[in-house]
Amino acid sequence: MIKAIVYNSNTGFTKQYAYSFATSVGLPIYTLKEAKKKLNKNDKIIYFSWIAADKIYKINEAKRYDIAYAAAVGMNLYSDELIELIKKRSKFENIYYLQGGIRWRMLKPSQRIMMKLILWMLKRKNKKNKLTDDEKVVLDRMNYGYETVDLDSLKFLIEWYNNQKELVA
Ligand SMILES: Cc1cc2nc3c(=O)[nH]c(=O)nc-3n(C[C@H](O)[C@H](O)[C@H](O)COP(=O)(O)O)c2cc1C
Structure with missing residues (x-):
């Protein structure tokens, strides 16, 4: 069972996506720093973070938890090649790309x-x-x-989360 949303945001775009998602699904939400006090190692989470140099920022730190999905927020336009590159650089498969901006x-x-x-x-x-x-x-x-935060693009992730819940119930 997924315990919480853990996020890392530099200029606010990821925070907006993460909070909107947490509110929609009713999960607690913590920064990576707060999570250390609130969660146990290997707890199942969804990790929201921004992309820096084609890698999900601080994903290695977040890997102390069991990451079911990583929602990655970047300035580039979505493409299959881009996602493959981010997966490779982050050494992580379950990635969901969200369009961020530049502040x-x-x-x-x-x-x-x-x-x-x-x-x-x-x-x-x-x-x-x-x-x-x-x-x-x-x-x-x-x-x-x-400036952009397309909250509609969270739909798939919300559906996926609700399916997970049904599978566990
Ligand atoms: C140093 C740096 C490197 C970045 N590298 C990438 C990148 O490789 N690919 C990408 O799509 N966005 C890249 N970005 C853009 C951020 O991922 C984007 O601005 C994102 O929306 C930031 O989210 P935040 O507001 O939660 O910090 C980079 C930003 C910075 C500051």
């Missing part, structure tokens, strides 16, 4: 540098006319910042 003003200085580097690489590729259509969208979003 430049909330980034820590080191994160801002990393994001500026990604932006610079996209711009360089753009100058050579080598960007894919998806990358063009990301470049645009990175240039101007991007």
